[in-house]
Amino acid sequence: MPTVKFENGKAAIIEDAFACVEDDQPIPTEGAVCVSLERFKTDKEAILARNGDIGVRLVPDDDALELTDVIDRLSLVEVTFPKYTDGRAFSQAQLLRRRLQFKGEVRAIGQVLRDQMDQMARCGIDGFVFEPTSGEAPDVVENAIADFAYAYQRTSGAQTPIFARRHVASKNI
C-alpha cells in the first residue's frame, strides 16, 4: 500500500524507510525501525542506543503520553484506525502534536478512508497509508483535505480558526 506524505499543501508518495518490526522479531542493528509501544517500553534502552531513526506504533488502547520523555528522539509515530469508526487515534494525534509538541511524522494506518483524511490532517496526521478506490493516492489526499476552506477550531493543523480570522487585530489570539 502506498504511504502518502502531506506537506505544505502538497501530497506525494514516499518510500517507507521504516522497517516494521513485529514484537517477536529481532530488531535489526542498522536502519530506521518502527515498533509497537509495548516493544518500545520493553527494549527502550537498546532501541534508543542504536543508530537509526525510531518509529513507534500506537494502537487505540495505548496512552500516547507514555512517549512524553522520549518524544524528541522519535521520527515517526503511527496511529491506528482498526475501523474507521474508532476515533481514538484522533485524540492520540492531537496529544502528540499539541501536548507533546511532536515534530516528526504522525502516520495513519489501518482503515484509512478518503472521507476522514481532512479530520486526520486537522488533528496533525501528515502520513496516510491506504489503497485508493479510484484515482492516484496523492490526489485523493489533496482533494480530501481541500473539502473545507476553513475550520472553526484551533486544532493541530496549520489552519487559523475562523474566530481568529474574524478578529485579526485582536491581541488575544
Place this chain on the structure above:
Amino acid sequence: MYRYDEFDEQMVRDRVAQFRGQVERRLSGELDEDHFKPLRLQNGVYLQMHAYMLRIAIPYGQLSSKQMRTLADVGEKYDKGYGHFTTRQNIQFNWIALKDIPTVLEELANVEMHAIQTSGNCIRNVTTDQFAGATAEEIEDPRPWCEIIRQWSTFHPEFAHLPRKFKIAVTAAETDRAAIRVHDIGLHMKHNAAGEVGFEIIVGGGLGRTPIVGTTVKDWVAKDDILDWLEAIMRVYNLHGRRDNKYKARIKILVTELTPEVFTKQVDAEFEAQRDEEKVRLPQEEVDRISDYFKAPAFETLPATSAAYEEAKANDEGFAKWTETNLSAHKVDGYTSVTVSLKPLNVAPGDATSAQMRVLADIAKAYSFDDLRVTHIQNIVLPHIKLDELYNVYLALDDAGLGADNVDLASDLICCPGLDYCNLANARSIPVAMEIQNMFSKYDRDLGKLHINISGCINACGHHHVGNIGILGVDKKGEEFYQITFGGRADEKARIGDIQGPGLRQEEVTPALERVAQKYLEIRQNSDEKFISTLERLGAEPFKEALYADS
C-alpha cells in the same frame, strides 16, 4: 438571531459540495452502503422503513420566518407536504429520495440551514430553553453560548467519531425546560459567590436502555474556560468511552463505571494538563460579536395589561381557554410568549403541514420579531407577542388548525414515530398516542399539568422515562405490549420513572390510564396539586392499583 458571515456560509457550502460528491460516489457504486452509511449519518440521512429520512438541524430550536418557509417548501417539493418536529428541537422529513438530498441541502444552505451533525456518533445539535431571551427567569440569554458551542462543535475533527452520539443542552433559568439533566452534557448558567455568570457542568445523563440522571462534575466554571472544559470532557470520553458494545457506549456508562468522582478527576487532570497553546482562547471580541446578534428586539414600552386582550377574552370563550394553557410570562410588560400546540387530535404529535408552517412563518414575521422556536415537547413557540395583538394571532392560528388549547396537559404528549415509520420499533406509538389524546381531551383541563411520553422501543426517542406517565412499547413473542412507568420528570427535579408491572395490550392502555386519572382526581388534595405532586406525596401504590384494577 445569529446571521452567517462569509465563513459560516462557506462551511455550509463546502459541506453540501462534499456530501454531493459522497452521494455521487454512492450512486455510482464506488461507495457501498456500508461505507456510505457513516457518511450519510453525519449528515442527517437515515434509512427508515419506507424511505430515507432527512433530519435538519435547527440550532437551539430557533428559526426565522424565512427558514420556516423554506422548510414548508421542502416538505411540499420533496416530501408529502408535511414535516415532523422532534424532541431534539429539529425537523425530520420522512419521505425524501436520496438523489434529491444534495439539492434540498443546497436550498437549505440558501437560508443558513443544514443537516450537519444531526446524526452519527458526533456532537449533535445543541438545544436550549425555548423561552430564551423572552423569559424573566433566566439570568442571561443562553443563546450566544449555544451559538459558540455550535461553532466549536461543528466539524470538530477530534470528536467526529466518538463512541456514540453526544448531546449538549444549555439553560440559564432555574426552571429547566431543556431537560439538561438527561443529556450527555447539561450546562446550567448560574452565578458564583462573586456574582459572575458561569456554568455548572452536568455530565452523563441520558435515556435509552440505561436511563440515568446526570451528575454535576463542576459546580461553576468561568465562561472563558467553558470550551476548554468541554474539550477535556470530550477527550476523556473519546479515549475511554466503551467501544465494545454500542449499548454501553454513551458517556453515562463511562461516568457510572468509573464513578462520577474518578471521572471528574480524569477531566480535571486533562484540563490542568492543557498547555496555553492548547486552550481555545476565544477572543472577547468574538463573544461580543456573537452576543450582539441576540440583543433584545425593539420592544415597545407598554402597560402590563391590555384592554383589547381582556375584551377578546370576555367575548370569545375559545380564546379565553386557550390563553389559560398556551401562554408563558414574558420579561417585558405587555408581551407574552405563545406556545403553539402541535398536538391537536388525530394528528401524529409534532407533525405540521407545509401550509401550517407558512402560517407560522407569517405570524412570526408580522407579530413576533421574525422569531420562532421549536420545543423539546414538539411544539412551536412564538416568543414575543404583544398582548394587544394576541387575539389576531390566535385567530390566525386557529384558522390553520393550530389552535389546540392543551399545552402541558395530558394530550400534549411526546411521542416517537414508532412502528409506523421506524425499523427499530417494537410497537406502534402514534395510534396509542392518538387514543390517549382522544380520551383525555374530554377532561384534561381538570387533570391539569401532566406529561405523558411514549416510545415505541427501549431507545427512548419519546423520552418515556421522564414522562410523569411513561409508555414503552415492548415486543412479547411477536405481540405488541406497553409497559407503564410513573414518576418521571425532565425538569430541574429530573427523575427516571418507575416501571409499575407487567405490560398492557394496546386496547388496555387507554382504559388503564383513564382509571389512573380518575384515581388522581379522587385523591388529590385540591385542584392545584399536580398529578406528579400527588404521586410524590402518596407514592405510586394507589395509581398502580388503578392501573391494574381490571386484571
